Amino acid sequence: MHEILRQLGEHALVPVVVLDDPAAALPLGQALVDGGLPVAEVTLRTPEALKGIQELAGHGGLLVGAGTVLTPDQVDLAVAAGARYVVSPGLSRAVVERCRSVGVPALPGAVTATEVQAAVELGLEAVKFFPAATSGGPAAVAALAAPFAAMRFVPTGGIDAGNVADYLALPAVLAVGGSWMVPRAAVRAGDFARVRELTSQAVAATRGR
Numbered sequence: 001m002h003e004i005l006r007q008l009g010e011h012a013l014v015p016v017v018v019l020d021d022p023a024a025a026l027p028l029g030q031a032l033v034d035g036g037l038p039v040a041e042v043t044l045r046t047p048e049a050l051k052g053i054q055e056l057a058g059h060g061g062l063l064v065g066a067g068t069v070l071t072p073d074q075v076d077l078a079v080a081a082g083a084r085y086v087v088s089p090g091l092s093r094a095v096v097e098r099c100r101s102v103g104v105p106a107l108p109g110a111v112t113a114t115e116v117q118a119a120v121e122l123g124l125e126a127v128k129f130f131p132a133a134t135s136g137g138p139a140a141v142a143a144l145a146a147p148f149a150a151m152r153f154v155p156t157g158g159i160d161a162g163n164v165a166d167y168l169a170l171p172a173v174l175a176v177g178g179s180w181m182v183p184r185a186a187v188r189a190g191d192f193a194r195v196r197e198l199t200s201q202a203v204a205a206t207r208g209r
């Protein structure tokens with residue numbers, strides 16, 4: 001497995017961050033580190049996201065990736081800003097190939113057998129099972145994993161403290177993604193103590209994995 005994917009698997013959680021203000025990036029990154037989770041996926045949903053990736057990548061201790069990557073050009077921008085993995089909501093051959101050519105792992109969305117099979121054909125080792133809750137939840141991941149024995153899944157979308165353990169219990173799950181430990185409102189309000197607390201609670205749910 002790609003070293004970066006292996007590291008995501010070790011942390012077992014991928015916090016999905018929406019940054020409205022790049023000034024929040026460093027305190028947010030520190031709150032994640034202090035909460036025991038030195039990982040951040042910054043979604044390219046806001047104009048400030050690339051600046052935020054740059055700030056977080058400069059932190060040094062964080063495994064920073066880009067989310068909501070829809071085009072090969074965005075792969076280039078994200079990687080230039082310091083992203084070390086690229087997450088997409090769906091499966092795009094062009095995005096996957098650009099990731100391969102610049103040497104970062106792609107984590108594209110796939111929730112059907114056809115999509116997972118397409119990911120296998122592209123040589124991918126892991127996919128994002130997105131949106132997880134509305135696509136059948138843990139039962140759907142388990143059913144989909146059965147015929148694709150080598151594939152690993154990163155369920156994301158609608159996961160929180162109440163159901164994360166159900167996903168983490170599945171051997172096919174590499175890690176679980178979500179925004180519940182980094183609520184946008186808390187980040188906006190500068191409430192990084194809240195982020196740290198939610199993060200350490202989420203990390204506690206991964207123990208014994």
Ligand SMILES: O=C(O)C(=O)C[C@H](O)[C@H](O)COP(=O)(O)O
Pocket residue numbers: 016043067068069087088089090109130156157158159177178179180
């Ligand atoms: O696919 C992408 O790149 C995304 O940005 C999707 C996000 O990962 C989810 O929307 C997070 O889902 P929640 O944890 O329910 O907030």
